[in-house]
Amino acid sequence: MSNLDQIAKLAGFSKATVSRVLNNSPHVSQETRSKILKIMQELDYVPNRNAISLSKGQTLQIGIITSTINEIVLAFLNSFVEVAGQYEFQTIIYTSGEDKKKELLAFEDLKRKRVDALVIISCVNDTDLLSTYCKYGPIVSWQRMDHTDIRSVAMDQYEGYMLALKHLIQKGYTRIANAFGRPRSINTHSRQRAYAYIMEQHNLPVLQHWNYSSIYNIRDGEQVVRDLLQYRDEFPQAILCSNDYVAVGIICEARRQLLNVPEDLAIVGFDNTELAHTMGITTIQNPIAAQAQNAFYMLSPQLVGYQMELHPLQYSLIERTTT
């Protein structure tokens, strides 16, 4: 492998000039430039990224932290990787598997300058601890954080959940159950607030066992149906799901249990993923791609030197065949 020094010697110029050519400096004569470029071609030269990173103190890499990669995360990830790539930033995935130690490794990598910035999709460490890393580089979060140092790109799910609830009530459903996600997360809290508000406003019944939490995926959704069936006489008419995958699980298990959707059980998903479209699930359109792009835009001042304008975010209801 050839290096800058060799190119310089062969071309008969200094390292400095060769470096200028590499960085498209205007202070190189056309003649010199082409001469040096020719030699680079011949030697099949490419600059060593580690040397550049060390010298510049910037790696052009962004770390992205998630406890696990599922389909929801994927939508975010895909968009983020794309927008970051447009600005020549690469994305490194850190999956923690809910392991605090492992998760912290990502933050250490910010400190060690392996990555220039960090995006949190979901995390398990204490936010007070995590925010101490802010001094090493910019950090944004998808998951809503209860901390001022780490900004979040997520929307308040209160509005989105409200849309779903109003839709159900307008359709005449009154016995409404919930399958929430993370028990104490801000999102779940927002949803619970919306639910409590609407139910009280319309004077509708709220039963203890109509509220499930820690429901994340297809299997969890299946389990919810089996569980609800224990209370035959207090069966809900509709259920709001933490995401579309939970909705898929509920639909499939409901069918297996010979329940008709939506006659016996109406279902509303969340996120409007591909699968919701395919299976005809009524859901809340969640602009995940826009949020992923916003994540990069929020990092942009420190990464590329200027602020980019954030996408405006808005929920909407997609009515299909499950309500």
Add this chain to the structure above:
Amino acid sequence: MSNLDQIAKLAGFSKATVSRVLNNSPHVSQETRSKILKIMQELDYVPNRNAISLSKGQTLQIGIITSTINEIVLAFLNSFVEVAGQYEFQTIIYTSGEDKKKELLAFEDLKRKRVDALVIISCVNDTDLLSTYCKYGPIVSWQRMDHTDIRSVAMDQYEGYMLALKHLIQKGYTRIANAFGRPRSINTHSRQRAYAYIMEQHNLPVLQHWNYSSIYNIRDGEQVVRDLLQYRDEFPQAILCSNDYVAVGIICEARRQLLNVPEDLAIVGFDNTELAHTMGITTIQNPIAAQAQNAFYMLSPQLVGYQMELHPLQYSLIERTTT
């Protein structure tokens, strides 16, 4: 941010000794070691990764190349990230979007020493071109490659497809259609061979319009059903899918078209993903996680200095309710 030099000065030792402490060299007295460690603690010191990478010529990063991240890719990715992580290797995702130039960037990064090795999930560039990069670091592929320099961890799908075909025939289905993936890929070719062999052996009909290719996802699957319906009188009894997601699309669209599964149309998926389980799809169990681990194991001689034993791979048929 503190560096090695500062630690050395404060401790009253040389950089070399501090470096030895960092790398757990046995040639440091216990006293010196603890003294230095204490100072590192106080200054909240962590070594700079770029400096280490530059000096050692190794980055502990592995690039993984895919045209797009879908749920199938995800299964592979997840396992790979995990096993690589166990050996302190990080994974960088390169999504090409089928763009040859963009894909080549990943290979350039091997040359530039941004990554120590490369894993190809799917790629679009000419294999002769790609194999020229082998001299810069180890490369393995999931997608089968028709090139000796780049080894593949994938299995020959002939056997897997055979299982599916035999199952259908044993169940009495004779009019069998195919939804293949990439038109000229080795996998598709293997499947076509299996299909041709079986159909001829059993003297079964083969119709031109029963063979679809470039069918990858849910939407493609839906389209296949709509297309098949044009030939009402030559409708197949069963269809083999390139993967489970295609199967999902076919099932959902079939239901929408009021076809009964499996009475009007039997369906066999491929891969045995979570979704196949949920929707009760008969499918071929494809050990994706094992293949991802094997990918790392194949890189291991050049990455960690010794060969790891590969998982044995085997297909099996999972019978559910769609056949």
Add this chain to the structure above:
DNA sequence: TTGAAAGCGGTACCAT
């Protein structure tokens, strides 16, 4: 056991 110094491969400031 410890230290001095030459790399690793670039960047960027200061001269000329």
Add this chain to the structure above:
DNA sequence: ATGGTACCGCTTTCAA
């Protein structure tokens, strides 16, 4: 426009 050179922060060989 070009060159000289001091970094960037760590590793590693050779001596002591």
